[in-house]
Amino acid sequence: MTIKKRVLGAAAVLAVAAATLSVTTSAQASSYAKQYWVTTFGNAPAYAYDDHGRWRSTPGTLYAGRSFVYCKIWRNTPYSGAQGYNHYFILTELDAPKGKEAFIPAYFLSNWGNDQAKLDDGRTIPNC
Secondary structure, three states: OOHHHHHHHHHHHHHHHHHHOOOOOHHHHOOOOOOEEEEEOOOEEEEEEOOOOOEEEEEEEEOOEEEEEEEEEEEEEEEEEOOEEEEEEEEEEOOEOOOOEEEEEHHHEOOOOOOOOEOOOOOEOOEO
């Protein structure tokens, strides 16, 4: 499987999940077998693709603290706030609703600056 096929597959899965606003369980995320640890400084909002392939916010939150993530994507429009900006969004399992998968802005990662998406140990989060 090439990376390109995996990215397209992940986008399709997320588009369906966002369209129905259904909860995706970790069992359905079996294609992302590896989990990586990050720490967020604030509660991060959730984003996903809707049924028309549009990127949008979706109900859900990853609470501040230590959490696992799967991979990252780059978006042309960054998430920005008082701490700066970041074009990367990270696929994770949300705290609320529990078990739902969605992307959160890498902006909320502790210890890293603009347009960085790194793990707590300093390694780069892999691409989806």
